[in-house]
Amino acid sequence: MFTPVYLDWNATTPLEPAVREAMLAWLGERHGNASSRHEYGRQARAAIDEARARVAAAVGAHATEVVFTSGGSEANNLFIKGAAACLKPGLLGISAIEHPCVREPARQLRRRGWAVHEIAVDEAGRIDRDDWLALLERRPALLSVMLANNETGVLQDIEVLALEAQRAGAWLHTDAVQALGKVGVNFRSSGVHAMTLSGHKIGGPLGVGALVVDKRIEIEPLIAGGGQERGLRSGTENVAAIVAFGLACELASARVEDESRRLAKLRALLETGLRDLDVVVFSERAERLPNTSYFALEGLDGETLVARLDRAGFACASGSACSSAHPEPSPTLLAMGVTPEVARGALRVSLGRGTTENDINRFVAAYRQLAGELKNLTAMAVAVR
Amino acid sequence: MFTPVYLDWNATTPLEPAVREAMLAWLGERHGNASSRHEYGRQARAAIDEARARVAAAVGAHATEVVFTSGGSEANNLFIKGAAACLKPGLLGISAIEHPCVREPARQLRRRGWAVHEIAVDEAGRIDRDDWLALLERRPALLSVMLANNETGVLQDIEVLALEAQRAGAWLHTDAVQALGKVGVNFRSSGVHAMTLSGHKIGGPLGVGALVVDKRIEIEPLIAGGGQERGLRSGTENVAAIVAFGLACELASARVEDESRRLAKLRALLETGLRDLDVVVFSERAERLPNTSYFALEGLDGETLVARLDRAGFACASGSACSSAHPEPSPTLLAMGVTPEVARGALRVSLGRGTTENDINRFVAAYRQLAGELKNLTAMAVAVR
Numbered sequence: 046m047f048t049p050v051y052l053d054w055n056a057t058t059p060l061e062p063a064v065r066e067a068m069l070a071w072l073g074e075r076h077g078n079a080s081s082r083h084e085y086g087r088q089a090r091a092a093i094d095e096a097r098a099r100v101a102a103a104v105g106a107h108a109t110e111v112v113f114t115s116g117g118s119e120a121n122n123l124f125i126k127g128a129a130a131c132l133k134p135g136l137l138g139i140s141a142i143e144h145p146c147v148r149e150p151a152r153q154l155r156r157r158g159w160a161v162h163e164i165a166v167d168e169a170g171r172i173d174r175d176d177w178l179a180l181l182e183r184r185p186a187l188l189s190v191m192l193a194n195n196e197t198g199v200l201q202d203i204e205v206l207a208l209e210a211q212r213a214g215a216w217l218h219t220d221a222v223q224a225l226g227k228v229g230v231n232f233r234s235s236g237v238h239a240m241t242l243s244g245h246k247i248g249g250p251l252g253v254g255a256l257v258v259d260k261r262i263e264i265e266p267l268i269a270g271g272g273q274e275r276g277l278r279s280g281t282e283n284v285a286a287i288v289a290f291g292l293a294c295e296l297a298s299a300r301v302e303d304e305s306r307r308l309a310k311l312r313a314l315l316e317t318g319l320r321d322l323d324v325v326v327f328s329e330r331a332e333r334l335p336n337t338s339y340f341a342l343e344g345l346d347g348e349t350l351v352a353r354l355d356r357a358g359f360a361c362a363s364g365s366a367c368s369s370a371h372p373e374p375s376p377t378l379l380a381m382g383v384t385p386e387v388a389r390g391a392l393r394v395s396l397g398r399g400t401t402e403n404d405i406n407r408f409v410a411a412y413r414q415l416a417g418e419l420k421n422l423t424a425m426a427v428a429v430r
Numbered sequence: 431m432f433t434p435v436y437l438d439w440n441a442t443t444p445l446e447p448a449v450r451e452a453m454l455a456w457l458g459e460r461h462g463n464a465s466s467r468h469e470y471g472r473q474a475r476a477a478i479d480e481a482r483a484r485v486a487a488a489v490g491a492h493a494t495e496v497v498f499t500s501g502g503s504e505a506n507n508l509f510i511k512g513a514a515a516c517l518k519p520g521l522l523g524i525s526a527i528e529h530p531c532v533r534e535p536a537r538q539l540r541r542r543g544w545a546v547h548e549i550a551v552d553e554a555g556r557i558d559r560d561d562w563l564a565l566l567e568r569r570p571a572l573l574s575v576m577l578a579n580n581e582t583g584v585l586q587d588i589e590v591l592a593l594e595a596q597r598a599g600a601w602l603h604t605d606a607v608q609a610l611g612k613v614g615v616n617f618r619s620s621g622v623h624a625m626t627l628s629g630h631k632i633g634g635p636l637g638v639g640a641l642v643v644d645k646r647i648e649i650e651p652l653i654a655g656g657g658q659e660r661g662l663r664s665g666t667e668n669v670a671a672i673v674a675f676g677l678a679c680e681l682a683s684a685r686v687e688d689e690s691r692r693l694a695k696l697r698a699l700l701e702t703g704l705r706d707l708d709v710v711v712f713s714e715r716a717e718r719l720p721n722t723s724y725f726a727l728e729g730l731d732g733e734t735l736v737a738r739l740d741r742a743g744f745a746c747a748s749g750s751a752c753s754s755a756h757p758e759p760s761p762t763l764l765a766m767g768v769t770p771e772v773a774r775g776a777l778r779v780s781l782g783r784g785t786t787e788n789d790i791n792r793f794v795a796a797y798r799q800l801a802g803e804l805k806n807l808t809a810m811a812v813a814v815r
Contacts (some may be wrong), residue, residue: 146655
């Protein structure tokens with residue numbers, strides 16, 4: 046089997062061997078509906094309880110604050126729409142660089158009478174202080190600002206935002222899907238009221254995530270029914286995935302310091318290797334996730350680069366995977382004031398557990414060669430015209 | 431490991447070995463976000479496409495009509511709330527014996543201005559003709575009637591209902607979660623406009639299901655975001671679970687005739703073995719799923735029976751697993767006119783692929799012994815009083 050170098054860890058990660066083992070036990074002889082009142086059901090319930098405690102411990106929350114969902118998108122929708130459904134239509138503030146699974150539910154709320162303000166970001170992709178403070182004066186009911194951006198990796202000062210949101214009487218939610226496992230994430234000490242987590246970005250399986258949520262917030266379930274997850278998320282619990290997610294959280298949080306140092310070094314190697322090419326590295330001067338490098342070389346097209354790198358044996362992204370189907374320039378970059386021409390050339394390289402120095406060196410060589418070829422082609426095309 | 435005889439296949443099923451194998455490939459070296467535009471992503475996309483075609487073929491639908499979800503509860507919520515969100519508040523009709531994941535979203539719609547009518551059932555648990563026809567005269571916009579009930583196993587005349595719904599200008603949805611793999615299920619020939627399927631009831635994994643839906647029906651997504659599943663269900667696709675679900679559907683539909691004959695024989699053995707005990711077998715005279723036996727012995731308590739059988743090494747249910755946490759008598763039985771006293775004694779035994787004649791004989795012996803003991807205890811308690 047042809048295995049290209051995987052440099053798209055922000056899109057999804059392979060399952061870690063230990064996590065896989067934990068999962069397999071629940072895909073084999075063990076099975077059971079956790080609501081059943083017999084041995085099979087009790088074992089399933091106990092496994093879920095243990096996983097819930099692990100997730101809670103990994104992010105500094107109480108187990109009863111963890112609501113398992115089918116993933117990050119569901120958790121973001123659950124907070125935005127579920128909290129809004131329990132309030133009179135009011136003002137919702139989201140940052141201008143949120144993932145579509147925050148932006149789209151916000152758009153749905155607009156149709157239900159809510160006002161939605163998109164908080165501006167500066168050229169590094171950080172929340173614009175003036176716009177944020179002006180928004181708070183308007184007394185928003187709900188706020189959602191992602192902890193780390195999926196494209197640039199930019200980190201927000203979430204503690205400060207949480208404190209200010211608290212003072213303004215708003216509930217602040219943060220999408221921590223990309224931050225988890227790459228930087229320290231702590232629900233309690235960050236001061237946020239709700240936080241989204243996902244399994245498949247941290248070496249856990251697809252199909253599982255969580256909304257960690259302050260119990261003072263009333264939430265209407267998106268998926269109503271049997272009353273699982275304290276009535277906030279019905280449906281037979283996905284035991285195997287929940288067990289695996291619990292372990293993945295524990296492992297990711299245990300090694301986060303070492304791993305983030307290691308990834309930061311690899312990224313420095315990458316960015317140093319491209320320096321003389323005149324690449325623009327987005328959010329370079331802001332605090333970023335240590336594993337993420339997002340850059341562009343004017344005149345090159347990101348989609349073409351991804352396709353050519355793919356053929357050369359490197360898997361990376363031209364923007365967030367979820368929007369790869371749309372060839373418009375990244376809304377995140379546009380919000381940062383990047384011109385459409387530069388934004389179109391953006392390439393995202395995201396590193397992870399399996400990334401080695403050799404991978405980076407090979408990638409740098411491949412990118413340099415490709416950039417040279419494509420630049421020449423462009424120059425020739427211009428000359429011919 | 432202590433492995434009790436599993437007689438609770440309507441609650442959940444163990445993963446079939448072949449399905450497990452198919453799943454493992456995507457929990458090992460293969461991984462990828464299906465939206466990514468590189469080799470890993472393309473392989474994931476191709477695997478999902480193949481699974482979608484398998485699900486469609488298994489239930490007589492077109493692949494483009496299949497929307498993958500995280501399970502049956504989500505699919506039921508997606509239809510009820512998603513279709514309602516695109517309509518002016520009107521009339522929704524659901525049967526009085528629906529699963530909570532249809533009943534609860536219907537309740538949520540009531541708070542949004544919808545009128546909800548619960549269609550009466552007869553003493554066998556079948557839709558009451560008069561009530562149904564009277565409802566259609568009131569021009570409901572949406573209808574949901576389950577194909578097979580999770581507790582009694584009762585099957586509805588879905589083709590007739592679909593034809594009548596169509597004439598009345600209503601969209602009819604059916605929850606086919608329990609029917610799939612136990613009787614023939616065909617989306618096209620049944621005439622329904624939407625159908626819910628689930629993986630873990632047919633030897634597939636937990637955490638996956640589908641809404642099969644006529645493309646004329648406008649649906650607002652519950653989970654909005656990246657635009658996966660034709661915009662009807664966002665979130666990174668759970669490739670391993672979807673692949674496994676596709677295979678489970680194919681296998682279940684291929685063997686449904688043989689398996690249903692085999693299970694019907696085993697159930698006859700069970701019910702014959704209890705006949706002289708004066709048990710009431712619910713829906714005995716109606717067309718039922720071949721694997722489901724739901725019965726009561728007056729004076730015995732279902733919860734106690736489940737607990738005692740559990741200790742004796744048999745896993746069964748006192749009602750639907752999802753409501754086992756609530757000790758009230760089954761709403762399904764009450765809707766059928768069963769008295770609360772009799773309903774409280776109800777025990778559900780549901781058979782599946784792994785059930786053998788020996789399991790049934792052992793269960794019958796255990797139940798008879800237990801019934802004798804408990805009856806004596808009750809008699810003594812009455813005498814003492």
